[in-house]
Amino acid sequence: MVLIQINRRTNKIGFKTLPLENSLLHDSSQPGHLDIKQIRSSCATCSLRELCLPVGLNDQEIQILGDVVSHKRKVRRGGYLHQSGLKFQSLFAIRSGFLKTCVLEEDGRQQVTGFHMTGELLGLDAISTEIHTCDAIALEDSEVCEIPFTKLEEIGIIIPSLMRHFHKIMSREIVRDHSVMLLLGSMKAEERLASFLLNLSRRFFLRGYSETDFNLRMTREEIGSYLGLKLETVSRAFSKLQEENIITVDHKHVRINDINRLKIKMGNSSCIT
Amino acid sequence: MVLIQINRRTNKIGFKTLPLENSLLHDSSQPGHLDIKQIRSSCATCSLRELCLPVGLNDQEIQILGDVVSHKRKVRRGGYLHQSGLKFQSLFAIRSGFLKTCVLEEDGRQQVTGFHMTGELLGLDAISTEIHTCDAIALEDSEVCEIPFTKLEEIGIIIPSLMRHFHKIMSREIVRDHSVMLLLGSMKAEERLASFLLNLSRRFFLRGYSETDFNLRMTREEIGSYLGLKLETVSRAFSKLQEENIITVDHKHVRINDINRLKIKMGNSSCIT
DNA sequence: CGAGGCCTTGATGCACCTCAACCGACGTGG
DNA sequence: CCACGTCGGTTGAGGTGCATCAAGGCCTCG
Incomplete structure (x- = not known):
């Protein structure tokens, strides 16, 4: 496992090898550079209700969703929210901050596939293979809500309107990508x-x-x-x-x-x- | 409403205004150019089981899906499967043939967003707004299975593995679009x-x-x-x-x-x- | 046969890439 | 404290990959 070090001014990232058990994303007790914290949150009181996943849900449904989305995580500027190749478990809803997603080619070039702001959902690309296909990197200190995907699918069965809205979000991502393709192509x-x-x-x-x-x-x-x-x-x-x-x-x-x-x-x- | 006329050799498309009740896609009795037919089909006996939506379902589940996917439609070379701007009701699984999807700009230019072959699902982009955002045009005589989307969402609740596979298909589309963006960008x-x-x-x-x-x-x-x-x-x-x-x-x-x-x-x- | 669609190939121009110099902001170390 | 290095950004000069324009060939169809 590696510890990621961020030069706070230059926003450059360095690596340090660590024993494997110091897991990159889940060890919030590690001091210093990867300060991803877990905090109880609730969709019910979130100001992004009208922008994010809970759109169109009633109070009871929001409560169920809020119980699933129980963790907030912080990612410092320059830090990874997730990395290409790592196992996919959760979607992330951006609560505050600003992130980019990018794919890294073998030769070192990187292509940014999107910039993401509050209320948007990250990780949709990873559902297909259950492996993240891109990196998500914070461009400023950010907070995200972690949404375990299997749980989301489970409560989607109980709350059809949630499932429906989730499908719309995925579809919107496809439409967005098509318009970027148009931009890049012509x-x-x-x-x-x-x-x-x-x-x-x-x-x-x-x-x-x-x-x-x-x-x-x-x-x-x-x-x-x-x-x-x-x-x-x-x-x-x-x-x-x-x-x-x-x-x-x-x-x-x-x-x-x-x-x-x-x-x-x-x-x-x-x-x- | 318009009747679409296709020059079979040149593959060019012309329009003829018709009274509104001659609906474009649902009037299979119209002679001639829009020969979309409806035929009973079943996923259970389809050779594309392993490629298409039923991946991973057991026999009983496939039967349920097959009952929802009860219609086959034919689209002649050069004909539209769906058009940008029209109301979205169904996804389409390609049973045979070859189609392209493309977005048309106001100035007449068109950008092809994808080529699609058997077993692939069309219409995912339209879920978000319930309006098709692109045209789907057959590049050779094609057959598609029509999947009413609300029904798919309904049986998805009964068959979680279907829902899961559907999510993977949508996600795969996003990944595919990202790799096209990479291609176009670099x-x-x-x-x-x-x-x-x-x-x-x-x-x-x-x-x-x-x-x-x-x-x-x-x-x-x-x-x-x-x-x-x-x-x-x-x-x-x-x-x-x-x-x-x-x-x-x-x-x-x-x-x-x-x-x-x-x-x-x-x-x-x-x-x- | 002619017409039109599709494709290929050549000549030319231009939008963007590449390379390079330079600037200002900022942090670091002597 | 200032000299220095680094990074992000701007601007200029020159090269190039692709677009554009144009001509012509092949094929199919009427």
């Missing part, structure tokens, strides 16, 4: 960035934040990886949009000055859903 | 084509066909759309692989002469799943 750099920003904007808005003024949690390189571009191209596209006064960029801070012109930039293509 | 034209051919090869093999010798059902343009390339580039990539004696191409017919070198061409990247 859009130009500037269109891709516009589409990306509009997608972020909408998701921040849904969560009660400003849709025109936000901080990016990811680097240019991570954006590029997600959009199928090199970081220089992303940077140039940012500059171009700024020159045209459509957005204002200052490092990680983005303000959308003219959301309509940004939508026009995106072209006729439908946005990432 | 591979070169030749790598993309190699990955595509190897994917087809494996899927034909799983169905008992030759893994080195098969006919493509789609045009260069459709391949290009799927792979994020122009048809000329696809054609050139075919020629290049042929020059190097890795494959032999004759119009739609492909023979893989050296599957290992084809895998090397694909690079270190993992194949489309």
Whole structure:
């Protein structure tokens, strides 16, 4: 087993070999770098009820779900929520924070497959083989609710509306992936960035934040990886949009000055859903 | 309502306005172009038991599923199985034939999101909004089993292993989409084509066909759309692989002469799943 | 036979990649 | 304290892989 060390400033990750029994994810007593903690929580009082898995459930059903989703875990910036190749047991609902998922190729390149914020569900890809197929890495200190998948399937039998909503969430993920495929397959750099920003904007808005003024949690390189571009191209596209006064960029801070012109930039293509 | 007319040779589609009651998909009495027929079928005797939804079910469970999946429909080459924007009611399991799914943009461009063969499930994207988000078009005369989704959810409660397998199928679709995103985001034209051919090869093999010798059902343009390339580039990539004696191409017919070198061409990247 | 669809191949241009230099922010160590 | 290294970001110069445009061949069908 390895202990993951995170340089808090640079966000770089190092490894240290440890005896096997120091399990990566389940030993919350380990001091220091992997500070994943388990805390009782309840869906009933969660502010994300309307965004997350409990959508459409009544109070009693939420209670049942809340009993299954009994653990909260914290992941520090740069830390792994799960790693590719590890056994799948639970889905994770993001309670706070911001994460990316990415697949790592043998040659070291990584492709970001998604950025994820509060209320979203992680781990759906792992249901198929019961092995995680991607890494989930926190881009800022985050909290997630752990949802043991077998238990979710069990209570899904008791609560059909939960099962139904779960199917919709999985399906929505497929639709989202299709729109990213469309983006990667047919859009130009500037269109891709516009589409990306509009997608972020909408998701921040849904969560009660400003849709025109936000901080990016990811680097240019991570954006590029997600959009199928090199970081220089992303940077140039940012500059171009700024020159045209459509957005204002200052490092990680983005303000959308003219959301309509940004939508026009995106072209006729439908946005990432 | 519109009646779809298909030029059988050119595979082009025209529209004719009809009174509303001539429903597109459910009027099998309409002569001519939309010859979708309904035939009783049963999962119990289907040769695709091991590939399709019934995987892992016992005889009694298969009987229950078979009663729900009571209709077969035929779609002629060039015909729609479903269209973007229409209401979602059923999933479709492909019994025979070959289909593509594609999203159409407002400006007329279309992006192929997948090619689908026997035993595969179509319509998963529509669960989320209960509206189809893409078109499914037959690339050769095809037969599908219609699975009313609400009924599937109902019997899923009785047959947990069915529900579980269904979740795995949805998850597998997500994994597949991620690997296409990786392909579109980071591979070169030749790598993309190699990955595509190897994917087809494996899927034909799983169905008992030759893994080195098969006919493509789609045009260069459709391949290009799927792979994020122009048809000329696809054609050139075919020629290049042929020059190097890795494959032999004759119009739609492909023979893989050296599957290992084809895998090397694909690079270190993992194949489309 | 002609028309149209599908495919191939060549010539040219351009969007993005690659390489490189440089900047500012930040943390570290002498 | 400042010099230095590292990282993330920006910008420029030049190269290239693919798109675009165009011509022509093969095949099928009417």
